Amino acid sequence: MNGRGGEQRTIVAVVYNPVRVDVPRVRAAVEAAVAAAEAATPETTGHELLWLETTPDEGGQAQVREALDAGATLVLAAGGDGTVRAVAEELRDRDATLGIIPGGTGNLLARNLGIPFASVENACAVALSGETRRIDLGIASAHRPDGSVSEHAFLVMAGVGIDAAVIATASPSLKRRFGWLAYVDAAFRALPTSSKVRIRYRLDHGHERSAHVSTILVTNVGTMPGNIELIPDGAVDDGMLDVAILQPATVFGWLAIWRKVTWENRVLRKSSVGRRIIRFTDRAVRTRLSYLRGASVQLEVDAPEPFELDGDAFGEVLGLDLRVDELGLRVKVPAAAL
Numbered sequence: 001m002n003g004r005g006g007e008q009r010t011i012v013a014v015v016y017n018p019v020r021v022d023v024p025r026v027r028a029a030v031e032a033a034v035a036a037a038e039a040a041t042p043e044t045t046g047h048e049l050l051w052l053e054t055t056p057d058e059g060g061q062a063q064v065r066e067a068l069d070a071g072a073t074l075v076l077a078a079g080g081d082g083t084v085r086a087v088a089e090e091l092r093d094r095d096a097t098l099g100i101i102p103g104g105t106g107n108l109l110a111r112n113l114g115i116p117f118a119s120v121e122n123a124c125a126v127a128l129s130g131e132t133r134r135i136d137l138g139i140a141s142a143h144r145p146d147g148s149v150s151e152h153a154f155l156v157m158a159g160v161g162i163d164a165a166v167i168a169t170a171s172p173s174l175k176r177r178f179g180w181l182a183y184v185d186a187a188f189r190a191l192p193t194s195s196k197v198r199i200r201y202r203l204d205h206g207h208e209r210s211a212h213v214s215t216i217l218v219t220n221v222g223t224m225p226g227n228i229e230l231i232p233d234g235a236v237d238d239g240m241l242d243v244a245i246l247q248p249a250t251v252f253g254w255l256a257i258w259r260k261v262t263w264e265n266r267v268l269r270k271s272s273v274g275r276r277i278i279r280f281t282d283r284a285v286r287t288r289l290s291y292l293r294g295a296s297v298q299l300e301v302d303a304p305e306p307f308e309l310d311g312d313a314f315g316e317v318l319g320l321d322l323r324v325d326e327l328g329l330r331v332k333v334p335a336a337a338l
Contacts, residue, residue: 013050013067017079021103033124060086080104089153097330099127108156112221130332135236143319145304154309161215164306203294215246239326243292296323
């Protein structure tokens with residue numbers, strides 16, 4: 001875009017959630033990062049900032065469309081996982097790039113990409129001056145009880161079962177005060193009344209299988225909050241979805257799963273000795289936690305069940321068709337994360 005005097009200007013749009021971020025601090029950090037970027041590369045064009053606020057009715061998609069219509073080539077998502085997901089959904093398969101300024105409960109994608117989530121200033125520096133990386137998106141087609149079908153992108157995970165119930169019942173005030181720990185409180189409240197869900201599923205349109213599960217998670221990444229390495233080999237750019245099926249029979253089964261994802265997956269498997277220990281102790285856990293992989297996953301349930309995407313409740317479904325949009329999103333990351 002031409003600015004004053006006819007010079008070329010790079011338009012940077014900031015789509016921000018005023019509930020999730022300290023807006024004055026974000027403004028100051030973005031402006032400082034822009035100034036630093038221009039000082040580091042004086043031979044390049046200048047930047048023009050476009051600020052777009054999300055609302056309860058417009059969570060980011062409409063704002064991204066406005067930004068792209070204005071010529072933005074870099075769109076910064078300042079907010080929680082929901083804001084990042086909404087912005088990424090509209091940037092899917094576009095030439096514009098996503099920059100992430102984390103400000104929510106989990107900051108799930110930021111954690112997996114190595115983007116700073118404890119410092120607004122550092123995150124803004126990456127969003128303006130980081131390297132551009134292409135990553136996968138998950139696409140979920142939700143078959144609703146009323147017969148309608150809605151399509152949504154997800155960056156981290158889709159889930160049916162107790163995880164969706166936990167997310168639906170997590171206290172908003174606890175989430176604001178304690179972040180992802182609010183889900184622990186909700187989990188303890190949901191576990192005593194939870195029952196297993198009978199699901200039917202297919203990988204890559206193959207043979208149908210069935211299972212009674214507490215939760216089935218279809219993920220695009222591996223790491224969750226709280227040092228949880230749910231999918232040890234999960235990668236955000238491998239063109240595959242990873243499926244975790246959780247089937248604990250008792251509280252001790254949940255404890256075994258917890259030990260695996262916080263200790264075995266994260267610590268033991270990183271050494272040859274640890275991997276040998278896992279081979280001797282892992283058999284019982286396999287009946288409670290199993291892994292599958294595919295480019296697409298189809299799920300069906302007998303009765304309407306809640307489902308979640310990237311930590312947000314998305315209502316009830318009778319079925320989900322999930323697939324990968326391989327390398328469908330451009331995102332700014334620290335150079336070390338490449």
